[in-house]
Every structure is written in C-alpha cells, then in structure tokens.
Amino acid sequence: MALRREPHVLVVGGSDSSGGAGIARDIETISALDLRTCLAVTTVTVQTHEAVTEIHKLQPGLVADQMRAALQANAVGAIKIGMLATEQIIVAVADVLRQNPQIPAVIDPVLVSSSGWPLLDAGAIGVLKHELIPLCRLVTPNLIELAVLAGSDLAI
DSSP: OOOOEEEEEOOOOEEETSSSSSSHHHHHHHTTTTTTTEEEEEEEEEESSSSSEEEEEOHHHHHHHHHHHHHHHHEEEEEOOOOOOOOHHHHHHHHHHHTTTTSOOEEOOOOOOTSEEEEOOTHHHHHHHIGGGGSEEEEEHHHHHHHHHTOOOGOO
C-alpha cells in the first residue's frame, strides 16, 4: 500500500555526476511539471559534460528491489526509464513492469553518451527491443538510437 498518496513518477536510470543527463535531469524536468518523483538507480557514472570516465553497474536484483520499494511507498502513476546498461538490468526492469501492467511506462533507450561513450552493453539491444520496449507505451529515442533500434545504416 502506498504511503504517499500524491501521484509520483518512478524514474529508473543512471546517475550523471555532471548533472547534464540521467536521473538528475529527469527529476528536474518532472518536478518542473509540479509532479513528484521516486527513483531506482541502475548505474553510477563518473562524467563531465565532455566525457564519461567510469560506469558502475548496479546488480539487477537491487534495481528491481528499488523499483518495488518505490512502488510500495508511493502512488506511482507512471514509470520513466533511461539508462539500463546491461541485459540483466533490462530483464529485471521488464519483470517489474510485467508485475505492474496498469502503470504506463515511457522509455528513453539510452545507448551512447553525447560524448560517444557506449552506455549499453553490446548484445543487450536485442533484449531491449524484444523484452522491454513492448511493455512501454512510449519510446523516445534520438535519431541515432532510432537508427540502431531499427537496424538502419543511419546508425553507422
């Protein structure tokens, strides 16, 4: 049972130490719309606006547990998904979405940083496309992400 009755958006994604992207930016954007947020962190990154120097990926079970705790504690009306980093995290997030089909999910399929650093493990795109994207009501890729997901030459 939700302890907080105000509608919340559950933000699932990576932290960006520069504050230029990730959950920090999502929380700012959602708060500007006068909505409340709760979160589940998938990765911790060390980065500036110019470069990513480290990515620390959390355990998939920990990501799922954070999501379940946020869903239990709050009246979540939507889920916004960003950086997932690994196939295992994608599967864990998809499992939680399957357990909560009444909550609409939006995914920004984060594949590469603006500085060109890969943010999703090789081989995880297929799992993203087949396991998670079908569970989301809206997908918001940029042009390069769209090309990669569609298998287009534009991605090269």
